[in-house]
Amino acid sequence: MKPIYLDYAATTPVREEVRAAMAPCLAEAFGNPSSVHRWGREAAGRLEAAREEAAAALGARPSEIRFVRGGTESDNLAVLGWSRAQVEAGATPSVVVSSIEHHAVMHAAEQAEHEGACVTRLPVTPSGEIDLDAADGALSSAPALASVMWVNNETGLTLPLGALLERAAARGALVHSDAAQAVGKVPVDVRRVPVAMLSATGHKIYGPKGTGLLFVREGTPLAPLVHGGGQERGLRAGTEDVAGAVGLALAMRLAVEEQASEAARLTPLRERLAELLCASLDGVRINAGTAPHRAPHVLSVGIAGIEDGSALLMALDLEGLAVSGGSACLSGAAKASHVMRALYGARDPHATVRFSFGRATDMAAVEHAASITVRVVGRLRAA
Amino acid sequence: MSRVLVAMSGGVDSSVAAALLVEAGHEVVGVTMKTFCYSETPDHGKTCCGLDGISDAKRVAHALGMPHYVFDVEQDFTRDVIDDFVREYARGRTPNPCVRCNGNTKFRDLMARGRALGCDRIASGHYVRIEHTSAGSRLRRGRDGAKDQAYFLWGLPPELVPGLLFPVGELTKDEVRDRARQLGLVTADKPESQEICFVPTGDYRDLLHRRLVRHPALEPGDIVRTDGEVVGRHQGFAGFTVGQRRGLGGGFPEALYVLEIRPESRQVLVGTRDELFRDRVVVGELNWLGEAPALGETLEVQLRHRAPPVACVVEANGEELELGLAEPRPAITPGQSAVLFEGDVLRGGGRIVRASRAEMSTRATGEAAGSLGA
Numbered sequence: 001m002k003p004i005y006l007d008y009a010a011t012t013p014v015r016e017e018v019r020a021a022m023a024p025c026l027a028e029a030f031g032n033p034s035s036v037h038r039w040g041r042e043a044a045g046r047l048e049a050a051r052e053e054a055a056a057a058l059g060a061r062p063s064e065i066r067f068v069r070g071g072t073e074s075d076n077l078a079v080l081g082w083s084r085a086q087v088e089a090g091a092t093p094s095v096v097v098s099s100i101e102h103h104a105v106m107h108a109a110e111q112a113e114h115e116g117a118c119v120t121r122l123p124v125t126p127s128g129e130i131d132l133d134a135a136d137g138a139l140s141s142a143p144a145l146a147s148v149m150w151v152n153n154e155t156g157l158t159l160p161l162g163a164l165l166e167r168a169a170a171r172g173a174l175v176h177s178d179a180a181q182a183v184g185k186v187p188v189d190v191r192r193v194p195v196a197m198l199s200a201t202g203h204k205i206y207g208p209k210g211t212g213l214l215f216v217r218e219g220t221p222l223a224p225l226v227h228g229g230g231q232e233r234g235l236r237a238g239t240e241d242v243a244g245a246v247g248l249a250l251a252m253r254l255a256v257e258e259q260a261s262e263a264a265r266l267t268p269l270r271e272r273l274a275e276l277l278c279a280s281l282d283g284v285r286i287n288a289g290t291a292p293h294r295a296p297h298v299l300s301v302g303i304a305g306i307e308d309g310s311a312l313l314m315a316l317d318l319e320g321l322a323v324s325g326g327s328a329c330l331s332g333a334a335k336a337s338h339v340m341r342a343l344y345g346a347r348d349p350h351a352t353v354r355f356s357f358g359r360a361t362d363m364a365a366v367e368h369a370a371s372i373t374v375r376v377v378g379r380l381r382a383a
Numbered sequence: 384m385s386r387v388l389v390a391m392s393g394g395v396d397s398s399v400a401a402a403l404l405v406e407a408g409h410e411v412v413g414v415t416m417k418t419f420c421y422s423e424t425p426d427h428g429k430t431c432c433g434l435d436g437i438s439d440a441k442r443v444a445h446a447l448g449m450p451h452y453v454f455d456v457e458q459d460f461t462r463d464v465i466d467d468f469v470r471e472y473a474r475g476r477t478p479n480p481c482v483r484c485n486g487n488t489k490f491r492d493l494m495a496r497g498r499a500l501g502c503d504r505i506a507s508g509h510y511v512r513i514e515h516t517s518a519g520s521r522l523r524r525g526r527d528g529a530k531d532q533a534y535f536l537w538g539l540p541p542e543l544v545p546g547l548l549f550p551v552g553e554l555t556k557d558e559v560r561d562r563a564r565q566l567g568l569v570t571a572d573k574p575e576s577q578e579i580c581f582v583p584t585g586d587y588r589d590l591l592h593r594r595l596v597r598h599p600a601l602e603p604g605d606i607v608r609t610d611g612e613v614v615g616r617h618q619g620f621a622g623f624t625v626g627q628r629r630g631l632g633g634g635f636p637e638a639l640y641v642l643e644i645r646p647e648s649r650q651v652l653v654g655t656r657d658e659l660f661r662d663r664v665v666v667g668e669l670n671w672l673g674e675a676p677a678l679g680e681t682l683e684v685q686l687r688h689r690a691p692p693v694a695c696v697v698e699a700n701g702e703e704l705e706l707g708l709a710e711p712r713p714a715i716t717p718g719q720s721a722v723l724f725e726g727d728v729l730r731g732g733g734r735i736v737r738a739s740r741a742e743m744s745t746r747a748t749g750e751a752a753g754s755l756g757a
Contacts, residue, residue, distance in 0.1 A: 311499040314452045318386070318412065318500055383498045 003320040004365050004372075008204075008358030009153055009181060009298055010324055015206035015359075017254065018247045022208065025243035033240050034229065043242045050242075050249035057252040058198065058215055059189035066214045066232045067245045071180040071201030074214040075104035077225055077235065078176040078197040079147050083112035084223035086143050093117040094144040096135050096173075098159065099342040100124050105147050105178055106338070122148075126343045128157045128291040132167045144173035145196075150182035154339040154354055155288040156298030158186060161193055174220065180204055180212075184255025185263065185295045196220045200252065202244070206359070207251030211244040266296040266357045269366045273299050273355060276370035281377055285350055288343065297357045302340075302350030305381045309336070309351030312380055316353070321372045324354045386410045387548065388497035389506040390489065391444065391451065393436030396551055397508030398443040398570040399559045403550040404506055405447050412502055413444040413451040416489065418460040419581045442569050456492050463487040465581055465590075472591055473600040475644035476718025477624040479535075479734075480579055486538020486670065494543050504546050511536060511729070512552035513544070520545045522672060524727040527555035534688050537722045537732030538670050591621050604649030606631060609642070609658065617651050620644045626659060626714025640714070660711035661738035664695075666704040666721040671731035676700060676723060682730060684708070685722045686715050692724055704733060711740060 014022075025046060031039030033047045048062070055062040068074050079095060086093035095117045097109045113119040120138035122130050130148070138144060146168050151158050161177060168175050174196035182188050184205045190198055197220060202211035216222060216235070228237030278284050283304030288294060306312050313325050325337075340352050355369065387409045391397045404411045415437045437453055444451030464484045471478035493505045509532045510525030522544065525531040539547075551559050563571035578585050595601055601619035608614055615632045617623065622630060627641045631653060640659050643652040664684070669675070676682055676697045683692035684706055693712055699705035706721070715738035722732035 308496065308499070310452075310455065311496050314412075314450075315500050317452075318450065379501070380499045383495070 001320055001368075003322060004369050005322045006355045006357060006361065006365070006369055007322050007324050008361070009156075009354065009356030011203045011209065012206045012358055014203075014208055014247065015251065015254070018207055018251045021250045022243040022247040025246050029242070033242060034231070043240075047240055047242050047245055050245040053249040053253050054200075054213055054245075055215075057249070057256040058183070058200070059191040060215050061218075063233075064215055064217060066216055066235045067240060067248070068212050068214055068232070068236050069238075069241065069244075070210050070212040071102075071178070071199055071204075072104040072212075073225075073236075074199035074201065074212040075102065075147075075178050076108045077214050077222065078199060078216075079105055079108040079145070080112050080115075081222040081225055081235070082145050082174070082176070082197070082220070083115065083117045084225075085221040087116050088223060089221070091143050092141075094120070094138050094141045094173075096120045096122060096138045096144065096146040096148075098122050098124050098130060098148045100152050100154075100157070100339045101147065101149055102153055102178055102180070103338075105149070109147065124157075124159070124342060126157075126288050126290060128159055128288065128293065130160060130164065132163060135164075135167070136171070139168055139171040139173040142172055144168075144171065145176060146173055147176040147178070150177045150179040150188065150198075151185060151295040151298075152288070152339065153181045154298075154337060154352070155300040155343070156181075156295040156356075157288040157291050158182075158293035158295060161195070165194060181295060181298070183252060184259050185297050186293075187259065188256070190215055190217070200248075202248035202251050205251045205255040208244055208247045211241065211248040213248065262359070263296045266361070269357055269361060269363060270296055270299045270355075272363065273366045273370055274301075276367065277301060277373060280370070280374045283350075287340070287352065299355045299357075301353050301355070302344070302348070303353060303377055304350050306351035306377065307380075309353075312351050312353065312376065315376045315380060316372060319372045319376055321369050321376075323369075324356070325352050385504070386412055386497075386500065386502040387504045387506055388412050388414060388493055388500065388502035390493055390508075391415050391440035392508070392576075393439035393443075393570065393573075394508065394576060395563050395568070395570045395573050396510070396556075396559055398440070398568045399554075399562050399566075400506055400508040400550040401443065401449065402447055402562065402566050402568065404548070405449060407550075411447075411449045412497075412500055413440060413447075413449055414454050414493070414496075415440040415451070416460075416492070417453050417455045417457060418484075419457055419465065439570050439573070446566075446568065454492065454496055456488060459488050459492060460484065460581075465594075468579075468581075468587075469591060469594045471718045472587070472621040473595055473598055473646075474718075475600070475620055475646035477716045478718050479720050480581070481535050482538055482720050485535055486540070490539055490543050490547070494546065504548055505543070506548035506550060508551055509536065509549050510552055510554075510556075511549050513547055513549050515545060519673065520547075522729040523552075524724070524729070525549075525552045530556045533724070533727075533729045534685055534720065534722050537672075537720060537729060539672060541670070541672050544672055588619075588622050595621070599649055600646065602649060604651065606651050606653055609652065609654050614639075614653065620646060620649055620651050623651050625716040644717075656713070659713040661713075661715045661740050662708040662711040663698075663739045663741055664706045664708065664715055664721055665736040665738070666706065666733035667702070667736045669702075669704055669731065669733040672729060673731075676704070676730060683724045683726075684732075685720075685724065686712055686735070687719065695723075703736060707741075 031043035033044035051062045051065045055065045083093045099121050109119045176197040177195045178199045180201045183200045196217045198215040203209040224235050226237045285302040287300035389401045391413045468478045468480045510530040511533045512523040524533045600621035605613045606615035639653040642654045680697045684695045685692040694709035695706040723730040
């Protein structure tokens with residue numbers, strides 16, 4: 001039986017159109033965009049076209065797009081770069097994050113804390129509610145930045161950015177959002193949701209790994225994290241990865257173009273998988289299942305009666321089903337993630353399996369995945 | 384469907400064990416056990432089970448085309464092995480953590496998680512031979528006498544033995560390295576790991592000082608001769624093991640060795656090499672892989688990893704086993720293993736409780752000798 005990949009929220013293959021667009025940038029159009037000569041001008045032309053394409057996909061202006069080397073770097077530049085800019089100006093920055101942010105934001109905030117920022121971590125309920133009143137003080141102490149993700153990577157939970165933005169605006173605070181799991185999955189437009197900064201990455205949307213961008217609304221103070229040449233308007237030194245930028249921008253445009261139709265196609269697959277698992281297994285909980293808004297490409301399931309969640313993932317892999325648990329640590333030994341602990345507490349007796357869907361996922365794959373999961377869970381519960 | 388789970392430390396022996404199983408046509412799943420948090424040790428990654436070991440095991444598994452996973456056993460390992468290690472030193476004994484791990488943690492955990500993965504057999508790179516017959520399974524010493532590791536496996540839960548495979552037990556170390564080179568395995572020329580995996584610095588006293596705060600085992604005490612004469616001071620009896628010469632201070636007319644550690648009085652008893660010899664051993668925490676030894680049965684007992692075995696007669700076999708040795712042996716150390724063999728067949732073993740000498744009655748061993756009726 002052909003193995004089934006249901007881990008698109010971890011990463012995706014680079015789609016053919018993207019590979020084709022990148023190829024010339026690795027070959028004849030190899031120049032350094034900073035060079036004066038024709039090779040340099042050719043590369044710079046492609047880079048700026050990519051910037052325009054990425055900006056359009058997000059409803060931004062090209063001058064507001066900074067290409068960086070991945071989503072993690074983008075999050076770090078937003079949170080830590082903003083915090084450092086405040087410290088350099090002699091202020092004590094206040095950073096507010098949700099308790100289910102990606103490690104890239106969590107640890108960047110922690111670093112900002114070491115460097116003098118006050119960090120407030122907001123609890124989130126399984127239905128996606130954030131107690132904004134609890135954030136009031138932190139948002140009111142100028143300067144303040146709230147970093148709250150658009151879509152949570154482990155559960156698909158969509159967070160209430162609109163309400164947060166209103167509150168932040170009333171208190172004079174800025175908002176950054178990690179949209180790595182949102183672009184191409186749900187509508188993302190910085191005109192409609194007026195965040196100050198937004199992070200995106202290429203490899204979750206069929207673009208290349210190691211590519212990302214930060215949307216920075218004009219006038220947002222930021223200090224660079226990487227020092228060197230003045231590339232990306234002084235915010236990201238180092239010769240630009242033109243192929244990467246071209247790949248990211250095209251992947252982003254295609255993902256945004258296909259967002260509505262893909263969401264309409266994936267939502268029933270997600271619902272079908274949830275239905276099959278709940279019908280065949282006791283002790284199954286759809287994580288964040290009560291939330292009013294969830295991204296269509298993620299189904300996170302809590303399964304009771306499994307002593308060792310990591311063994312479940314390994315057993316599923318051996319049966320040909322590739323999925324994730326919570327976050328995996330460096331060495332591959334899985335433990336309950338900070339996200340699941342934040343949503344369901346440290347003593348939650350459920351093992352987590354995250355199924356995530358993509359362009360190649362169809363109903364047959366979902367039904368087969370359900371049957372493998374039911375069989376393996378049965379075996380583990382018996383063991 | 385039958386799968387074999389192979390424990391891969393990232394060393395050459397388990398790499399070749401995995402390769403041999405793949406070659407034999409088994410469906411093989413490799414695992415590396417993550418036993419403790421390496422980032423908390425100053426020199427992490429040095430030993431075979433460090434993160435380097437994990438990545439080496441992954442590279443080998445990838446080259447062999449088999450899946451590889453990491454089992455995080457930190458909690459169980461800490462409780463069953465490290466805590467025991469610390470407790471034993473605190474009691475003035477000298478533990479065998481690898482024996483403890485094999486018996487209490489490693490194989491039990493591999494079997495339990497292996498079942499979850501649909502594996503009904505467990506393999507490792509130990510140099511021992513295993514025979515599965517209709518009459519049962521038995522473990523024999525590895526073919527390479529210099530590398531034999533049967534000593535470390537006496538504590539295996541007997542119910543697990545029928546499901547075990549030791550593919551390199553029929554090979555010598557040189558043959559294992561040759562096979563690894565032929566297969567182009569990255570681990571072919573990796574040096575042997577000698578240290579205890581959770582003591583990568585090689586000095587277990589660092590660990591004791593972290594874990595035993597203001598404990599009598601780390602308080603100064605007297606170094607005494609068997610006649611009661613105080614000949615020096617020490618900085619904590621946990622730093623000593625029976626048979627040790629170093630750390631006693633110099634200036635003695637003759638070479639002195641640790642004969643015994645007395646935790647109640649914090650004394651370290653020392654004496655000459657002659658005084659180190661014992662010929663009666665009491666063994667506790669017994670484990671038998673087949674039938675328990677009968678009263679009066681003659682077997683061979685191995686009292687240290689590298690020590691040659693010595694013939695012994697079973698003089699009592701209740702909760703504890705009492706053995707009379709055919710000839711006295713030096714530095715028989717409480718806490719270490721007494722491993723019983725019948726020829727090259729591993730029968731089982733236990734932990735040494737105490738040792739005595741039949742024809743000598745020193746203050747050190749008088750009580751023990753008395754209880755043996757000597």
